[in-house]
Amino acid sequence: MKRLSIITSLTVILLGISSCAAGPNEVGGIGIEDERLAYATPVNKLTLTTEEEELVSKGNVFATDYLSRVNASTDGDFIISPLSLQFLLGMLDDAKVNTFYRKLQTQLSLLDKAATLVIANTDEDVDPNAPTRLMNEMSFKSQWSFGLGFPKADTREEMFTLEDGTKKTVATMMMSRAMLQCQGNDVFTAVRLPFGNLSYSMTVIRPEEGHTVSEAVKSLCDLGWQDFSRNMVSCVADIWLPKFKTAFTIKLRDILSQMGLSYYFDSSVDISGSSDIISISLSQVLQKVSIAIDEEGAEASATSTYITSGGSGSSISSYSINPANKIVFHADRPFIYIISEWSSGAILFAGKYSGI
16 A cells, blocks of 8 residues: 655656666756857756656656657657656655655746746545546646747748658748757667757657667667767757647556556555545546647647546667768658756657658
8 A cells, every 4th residue: 555645746766667778867968059049048957966866867767668658559649748647656656755856846847937837736536435536737838949940931841751651741840050969870860959048958859761760769768868868969950840739648557557557556545635544446547748849839738647446445879970060850750759858857748740
């Protein structure tokens, strides 16, 4: 039996259960060095102890595992929120690091005054004789960094190759001679597009010709999000990126069970309500997420929900991109993307655009 305080968040990452390879302690960083990117506000970072950094690092392993499993089970576009799910799972875990998770939730919301990030845990109908909903809600909205953007006049229909090899035209944004962070290996090439004061960014990972999104995700898992972030280098890039919206809902009982979390559904858990301890049995976990990417920036939201059934009573070789060289990044085939916080690498949202 586990005891839950409604304010408990994210402690599930202590589990460290994942099919993806874990790397060293998380390091990230935009590190953009370009006079075109004047900072609207200073770049801030999370203030974490070594132990807290390790907790976030384990959470990122959980996140890439979650991404890998959803990709394997989903055709077409999808968008998920690993961080929202971790906050939700934390509501049913032990309270040993409650202080840290409340601290993380608060700090993430304050990093960038130009961005809006709202995170809240809520409960509905905590009643031992009725179905119960525990929810985490998270929303994010930000413009691209000052001096970095996709001119609306340059957006046009471009050819996009679907996973089955067929072609279609999609609205594609363009950006020229941007100083970004890039990375690549035999399987994929990636660029990182910063938001606001650089505290948050979207990393776009496009498979190389002849490789699939699934192979790119596996390569990312094998490398580890930590090493992936560490190995990014500055580069000058021309970018072609589809403009898109995605809405996605997924039931997660099977995926979470595959990740070693079946005990949430196999037995009852205790919820600490206003006055009584209530035992409930979980029947399903739902996540509903949406995102819009356009010339101005990104807007995303996620709701992760527990639904109960009622109460019972009380290794790939990598290469370096020469910063002196200009690269062309044309996202003209299915790709994955990740919105993360720069100093810890915490993954807020992740998804796939397939053109379907």
